[in-house]
Amino acid sequence: MSTHEDRLKALRAQLERDGLDGFVIPLTDEHMSEYVGAYAQRLAWLTGFQGSAGSAAVLAQDAAIFVDGRYTLQVREQVDGAQWQYEGVPQSSVAGWLGAHAPEGGRIGYDPWLHTRAWVKAASEAVAARGATLVAVNSNPVDAVWADRPAPSSAKIMVHDERYAGQGAAEKLQAMADWLAAARADAVVLSALDSIAWTFNIRGKDVARTPVALAYAIVHADATADLYVAPEKMDEAIVQHLGSAVRVHDRADFAQALGGFDGRTVVADPDRAVAAIFEALEAGGATVLALRDPAVLPKAIKNEVEIAGHKAAQLRDGAALSRFLHWLSVEAPKGGVDELGAAARLEAFRRDTGELQDLSFDTISGAGPNGAVVHYRVDETTSRRIEPDSLYLVDSGGQYRDGTTDVTRTVAIGFASDEMKRRFTLVLKGHIALARAQFPKGTRGGQLDSLARQYLWAEGLDYAHGTGHGVGSFLSVHEGPQRIATFGGGDEPLQPGMILSNEPGYYKTGEYGIRIENLVLVESRDVPGGERAMMGFETLTFAPIDRNAIAVELLTTDERGWVDDYHAMVLEKIGPQLDGDARDWLNGVCAPL
Known part of the structure; x- marks a missing residue:
């Protein structure tokens, strides 16, 4: 079928044949996965939405797509607003929307292999208020009209x-x-x-x-x-x-x-x-x-071998990223680099390690206004040239046998405006506050989230995503149950051995995006004279943070010390892996503030 409008029409015709008045399409598979195989990409096939989290509901006349704050801009670019209503999560929900829009006496279908029991209960109660019924289907109607649906992978274990x-x-x-x-x-x-x-x-x-x-x-x-x-x-x-x-x-x-x-x-x-x-x-x-x-919990609490492997992967990955950032500093000011080309070059540096198994997610390579799309995915139709006097955001990672990486750097190409530098520095201050946090045993990630937001909040700013997610060991780049967020999780007590991201950000729609992300390891801390068991974070990611984007006068003495100490560690750990011009460049960008 040539267009997503055609696909929506075909699904509605199939629902009529199946005796259904509506159907719910989540972005997951029969394992409740966040990232799914091509065979399970029903939401993308039907709507065009390419994000990693979302769901949709289709009725005879109305249809809505539900995404969280990470995808507010992306969904409007990828999904036709003439066919679909845009709904924000958690402010709205599929169950709530159905409770308001389901036809009285209607039969709303769902695939019981794609939903939790709690969702079924909530949706059933919501549609019952309209006199409608939630109906489990034996075969998914989307699959019935998806003629060229890929088969599940047959790759060897x-x-x-x-x-x-x-x-x-x-x-x-x-x-x-x-x-x-x-x-x-x-x-x-x-x-x-x-x-x-x-x-x-x-x-x-x-x-x-x-x-x-x-x-x-x-x-x-x-x-x-x-x-x-x-x-x-x-x-x-x-x-x-x-x-x-x-x-x-x-x-x-x-x-x-x-x-x-x-x-x-x-x-x-x-x-x-x-x-x-x-x-x-x-x-x-x-x-x-x-x-x-x-x-779930023992997987999240890495053992000594996994921690050592992760650190080795981080050093390998940090060197590849640093080589890329050096290349970018040379090539981007010439005006010939676009988002796709930059992403490809970064992947090439990772492949040059000889250890890369795969990327850990599709690289987010966002120049200028595309950097403001939190989970932007570049393609041939959206790829922008990285222009002088702009910000470029690159969020990327690798899958190695010994560890999974995830790191974001935001780079000023040429001149950064005073506003860009101020907001970059507010994000950096939040990143430092979380990196330096010390907290008692039993602390939840949600209790730490505001540390990273406080400087943005002081100026009426914020970001619509969590501050940190768990990371697997040659597994999923998003791993629970640990999370640093005040919504959608964050209730799991942090424990030594857990690995999380530290990634505050700021996004100005239509202009630029900023995010600074390192991975951190929860570790026990001995506090002389202390009366409680304490913990803190060991930073695992090593790659330079762009000094040209920092408004140094906004940093306290301690914050400047953190940046200088961090860059000294980058030089110590990454420097020996570089040579020639790249090593000279690293020495310069890691010089004390």
Whole structure:
């Protein structure tokens, strides 16, 4: 179908054939993933929206697309406002919108393999207020009209060696068995792809930028497990790696297997397991305990091997980024560099390491006004030239066997205006405040969020995204449960070993964007004379912060000291990896303020 308008018409015709008055399309897959394979990109296919978070609702006459503050500008550029209403989250919600727009007595469809049970309950109650009914479908109507829908990936599963994982899969399965015994449960369903990858020490190539394999797993109280994966994804190396304690089945058999727990107690995560899993377990006679996936917390708390690997990846990645920033300082002022070219050159520097497996997400390469689009994705139609006297924002990362990176730098190309420098410095002050924070054991990320915003708030400014997200170990660049935000999370107590981003920003629509992002490690702190167990952050990312964008007079003596100390560490850690003009450049940009 040639246009998204045609696709919307086709979906409405299919809904009429299916006896439905509406349908909900989330941006996720049957594993509740944030990043999904091409086969599950239903929202993008239907609407044109290319962001990583969103959902839509389609009725016979009305349709709405729901995104958070990161995508307020992007959704308007990519989705036709004549066909779709733009709705902001969390101010609005799919359930609330349906409660206001669903036809009286209507049947609103949803795919039970793409929603949590909590969402189903909320949406059911909302539409019931209109006299409408939420109806689970057996086949997704979007798939029925998506003629050239890609097949799920058939890429082979890879072994994630213990020299990177730091702990064997058998040991992880035994820990889960002990956890099940304490919960008085017989088994736990693992449906989150990163949890399965972590538990079994496997990785895959089924989702772009995230090294996971499409699979389900059920772990039992005797420390054995059933792994459900397409047969073509297996080879002898994986069979030997998994060993006799892991029984391998066809992924297509998973739904039926859920019906085989009559009289037994099974754990499923209400935030990560879809409604269909709960329904199948209960229909088969199982007692279901709604508890958090037992892989989530130990996956987030990195062990010593993972931490060491991450630090090695960061040094490798920081050198690649520094080479790029040197190249940019030479080439961008000439006026011949555009966003696509810059992103490609940065990827090339990472590939030159010989260790890059993939990018950790599509590089956000935003020149001038495109930098104000928080999760901007450049393509041939949007790519701008990086112009003199402007700001260029580049948010990027790499997937390496020993770690996952994510770093943002904002660079002044030529002259930065006084306003640009002032707001860059306000962002930098917030970044420094969070980097230097010291806090007691039990502190939540949400309690730290305002540290990074305080200087922007003082001047009536803010940013519409969280300040920090968790990061995986050769896994997802966005990993929970830890988060630094006052909305959409941030309630998880921080613990030593967790890795998060520190990324305050500022965005002036139509003009420029600013973000400064490093990754940090939560560490224990000994405070002489202190009476409480304290923690703080160790900065892991090393690449220069643009001195030409800093209004030095706005920094306190301590803040200037932090910048100078940070740049001294960049020179110490990254300098030996550079030579020639790049090394000379690094010496200059890391000079004391």
